[in-house]
Amino acid sequence: MKLKNTIITIALLLLIAVIFSFKDSGKNSYATNYFQSLKSLSNSQSQLLENIKKNDFQTEKDLEKIRKEILNTRLKLKGMDFWFRYFEPNVYKKMNGPLPVEWETEVFEKYEKPYKREGAGLSLAIQYIDEENPDKDTLLRLIQSSIDAEQTYSNDSITVNLQSYHHFYLCNRLYLLNLAAIYTTGFECPDTASVIPELKVMMTEVNKIYKSFNESFPDASLNTDYLILYDKTLDFVAKQSSNYSSFDHFIFIRDYINPLFTINRDLIKKYRVSSKNMLDYSLNKEATSIFKKNLYNGQNSKGVFLRMEDTAALNELERLGKMLFYDPILSGNNMRSCASCHKAGQYFTDTTSKTSLHFNQKDYLSRNTPSLLNAEYNHLLMIDGKHFTLQHQITSVVSNETEMCSSEKQALAKVMSCKDYKKSFNKLLKYTPQESEITFEHIASAISYYYSRFSTSYAPFDEAMNKTISLDPESIRGFNIFMSKAQCATCHFVPQFNGVKPPYVGSEFEVLGVPADTGFKMQSADKGRYEINPASQTLNAFRTGTIRNAAYTMPYMHNGVFSNLMQVINFYNNGGGAGKGLVVNNQTLSSDPLGLSEAEKQLLIKFIMSLTEQVKVEQAPKYLPFSSDKSLNKRISGGIY
Amino acid sequence: MLVRCAGPKKVAYEFPTAMAPAIQAEYAKQCDKGKILYDINCSRCHTTKAKGKEIIPDFNALQLETYQIRITNETHENNLTETKVTAEELSLILTFLAYKKKNEVLK
Numbered sequence: 066m067k068l069k070n071t072i073i074t075i076a077l078l079l080l081i082a083v084i085f086s087f088k089d090s091g092k093n094s095y096a097t098n099y100f101q102s103l104k105s106l107s108n109s110q111s112q113l114l115e116n117i118k119k120n121d122f123q124t125e126k127d128l129e130k131i132r133k134e135i136l137n138t139r140l141k142l143k144g145m146d147f148w149f150r151y152f153e154p155n156v157y158k159k160m161n162g163p164l165p166v167e168w169e170t171e172v173f174e175k176y177e178k179p180y181k182r183e184g185a186g187l188s189l190a191i192q193y194i195d196e197e198n199p200d201k202d203t204l205l206r207l208i209q210s211s212i213d214a215e216q217t218y219s220n221d222s223i224t225v226n227l228q229s230y231h232h233f234y235l236c237n238r239l240y241l242l243n244l245a246a247i248y249t250t251g252f253e254c255p256d257t258a259s260v261i262p263e264l265k266v267m268m269t270e271v272n273k274i275y276k277s278f279n280e281s282f283p284d285a286s287l288n289t290d291y292l293i294l295y296d297k298t299l300d301f302v303a304k305q306s307s308n309y310s311s312f313d314h315f316i317f318i319r320d321y322i323n324p325l326f327t328i329n330r331d332l333i334k335k336y337r338v339s340s341k342n343m344l345d346y347s348l349n350k351e352a353t354s355i356f357k358k359n360l361y362n363g364q365n366s367k368g369v370f371l372r373m374e375d376t377a378a379l380n381e382l383e384r385l386g387k388m389l390f391y392d393p394i395l396s397g398n399n400m401r402s403c404a405s406c407h408k409a410g411q412y413f414t415d416t417t418s419k420t421s422l423h424f425n426q427k428d429y430l431s432r433n434t435p436s437l438l439n440a441e442y443n444h445l446l447m448i449d450g451k452h453f454t455l456q457h458q459i460t461s462v463v464s465n466e467t468e469m470c471s472s473e474k475q476a477l478a479k480v481m482s483c484k485d486y487k488k489s490f491n492k493l494l495k496y497t498p499q500e501s502e503i504t505f506e507h508i509a510s511a512i513s514y515y516y517s518r519f520s521t522s523y524a525p526f527d528e529a530m531n532k533t534i535s536l537d538p539e540s541i542r543g544f545n546i547f548m549s550k551a552q553c554a555t556c557h558f559v560p561q562f563n564g565v566k567p568p569y570v571g572s573e574f575e576v577l578g579v580p581a582d583t584g585f586k587m588q589s590a591d592k593g594r595y596e597i598n599p600a601s602q603t604l605n606a607f608r609t610g611t612i613r614n615a616a617y618t619m620p621y622m623h624n625g626v627f628s629n630l631m632q633v634i635n636f637y638n639n640g641g642g643a644g645k646g647l648v649v650n651n652q653t654l655s656s657d658p659l660g661l662s663e664a665e666k667q668l669l670i671k672f673i674m675s676l677t678e679q680v681k682v683e684q685a686p687k688y689l690p691f692s693s694d695k696s697l698n699k700r701i702s703g704g705i706y
Numbered sequence: 707m708l709v710r711c712a713g714p715k716k717v718a719y720e721f722p723t724a725m726a727p728a729i730q731a732e733y734a735k736q737c738d739k740g741k742i743l744y745d746i747n748c749s750r751c752h753t754t755k756a757k758g759k760e761i762i763p764d765f766n767a768l769q770l771e772t773y774q775i776r777i778t779n780e781t782h783e784n785n786l787t788e789t790k791v792t793a794e795e796l797s798l799i800l801t802f803l804a805y806k807k808k809n810e811v812l813k
Binding site for chain 2: 173347362499500
């Protein structure tokens with residue numbers, strides 16, 4: 066009897082232990098997956114390092130062997146990309162950095178100096194081994210950096226995230242955004258033949274992550290809709306060509322990635338996912354599509370009136386902003402307004418001259434007028450990234466001797482000498498209790514609020530992505546070329562097609578070797594970003610602008626050197642300035658020709674046309690407010706030059 | 707919401723004695739703005755009342771670490787975004803909290 070009882074007790078205990086261990090493994094399968102993948106990557110990297118040490122580096126065959134091994138190790142890395150990129154993006158640059166040195170200013174650090182971030186790891190290793198006479202020590206250093214960086218990902222401060230579901234949906238959001246913006250373009254994959262094969266492996270690995278996550282977090286799991294659509298996405302990708310130029314980027318994003326993004330967004334709301342990661346700083350949980358303009362927050366167009374929500378007050382701000390935009394009272398000689406260079410009928414730029422007139426009416430400025438449309442989707446403004454806010458930018462133009470040649474103080478006094486402005490601004494003062502009186506900041510805020518209202522329009526391409534219209538097949542083919550062979554998308558990122566890539570916290574700069582004139586005799590002397598942050602990598606670097614409305618915002622480049630899109634496409638097709646034989650130190654664009662056919666170039670132009678937004682055009686105000694200073698009342702709406 | 711803060715009560719500041727008076731005056735102006743912005747954006751959760759007196763907590767340097775405070779907790783993640791408080795405003799608030807006179811320790 067006693068024995069029987071003991072046996073039953075033991076059996077029961079065993080059963081409990083088994084149940085608990087199952088439950089336990091369910092709980093941990095997600096974390097286990099992470100640690101196992103990390104271990105596997107670690108082994109693979111160490112093995113790679115040993116094999117490089119043993120390799121003679123003599124024959125083409127030796128190098129090919131190493132090349133293959135690096136590509137294989139990259140596959141393991143891609144399996145962890147889902148987590149790595151989100152948990153520690155700067156450490157990840159040591160494993161999969163696209164450039165040896167990058168100078169970055171992220172939106173939350175914008176009041177600090179730009180940071181120098183050095184890249185290393187497997188993408189640079191692949192690039193390096195293809196160079197002439199690669200040196201073994203350099204290659205070993207690149208791999209060793211990646212091994213050192215990998216250690217970070219087993220730190221408690223990072224792995225603690227795996228215990229809750231919150232990070233998962235934010236990792237997944239970033240993953241989906243990158244599927245739309247960079248993973249299919251070769252952005253971090255210099256070997257273009259590997260882009261789609263790597264994508265296939267990564268997407269399959271992420272499916273395993275999904276499965277283990279759902280086992281561990283049944284109360285906050287990915288729903289069936291998501292999983293079914295993801296399976297369909299895998300099927301779609303499996304059937305696609307392995308050549309990224311034949312891959313259907315358009316269908317991939319429209320029918321799979323964007324709908325997945327929408328479901329993930331709904332789950333973020335449903336599970337009240339909260340972030341403790343600065344990478345989520347700009348992204349907006351309300352955005353239901355990648356192709357909605359509220360996807361991320363770039364600039365605060367309301368300026369000092371940030372928290373003003375009252376419709377009547379906002380309408381008043383817009384009215385004031387419009388008058389100020391056309392009012393030459395802001396210039397030193399009362400003859401120039403914002404609209405002098407940013408013309409409403411010309412997509413808020415000046416399409417008639419390379420660069421606008423100097424204040425002195427004789428000379429010309431050194432840089433092309435940028436369009437104000439979509440300016441707010443940048444964290445740094447101006448072609449050299451000099452300004453952090455739209456209001457700083459306005460203040461700087463007003464006080465610039467070559468542009469409007471006034472000063473904050475003078476412009477404010479003149480504006481406030483007009484009864485309408487004075488009365489109306491004073492009424493709005495209560496919305497800015499931290500300010501005891503109207504300042505130039507209020508004026509600048511009204512202007513930025515006014516013109517930013519024109520950036521809310523959509524282009525046919527957006528509507529096609531949001532499935533409200535269909536797009537013509539030529540534009541679609543153009544987009545597919547844009548995303549692959551033409552390499553445009555490695556700098557102009559979905560969805561704004563500017564230099565802001567997921568998670569949309571920084572702006573990128575590139576050295577292209579833009580010539581001083583179309584004869585390509587010399588590079589433009591403009592130092593670009595170097596003026597703001599001097600470093601060898603920033604010399605002649607310029608902030609990447611948007612492709613939106615580019616069909617109508619000629620001329621192009623920082624100096625307006627190219628007058629039509631074909632010239633721009635040919636410039637890139639020939640490998641930039643260096644490709645045309647100019648000496649360009651540190652060109653970030655490959656100097657190899659792209660090999661685009663004439664037909665392909667035409668398709669690219671078709672796609673760019675589809676990014677033309679339906680911007681409404683307003684007439685200039687007929688009358689401007691009267692000033693108590695009679696000499697100011699002769700001014701003409703819009704200015705005279 | 708906006709009016710609630712605009713009380714006439716002034717908060718005293720403590721500047722390092724080594725700081726030149728002109729600079730102190732400049733900082734005091736910033737602190738005044740920071741106080742108003744604090745009242746609008748932060749006081750609802752952070753200001754406590756004791757014996758009818760409003761007490762603004764003394765934060766330490768670590769708690770006032772610039773942009774990191776945007777994601778310190780779920781409330782900040784939703785209410786201290788750049789669309790609600792700009793980077794410049796945030797820095798004014800932090801200046802105010804850093805130089806605000808410390809509370810007397812109640813015994």
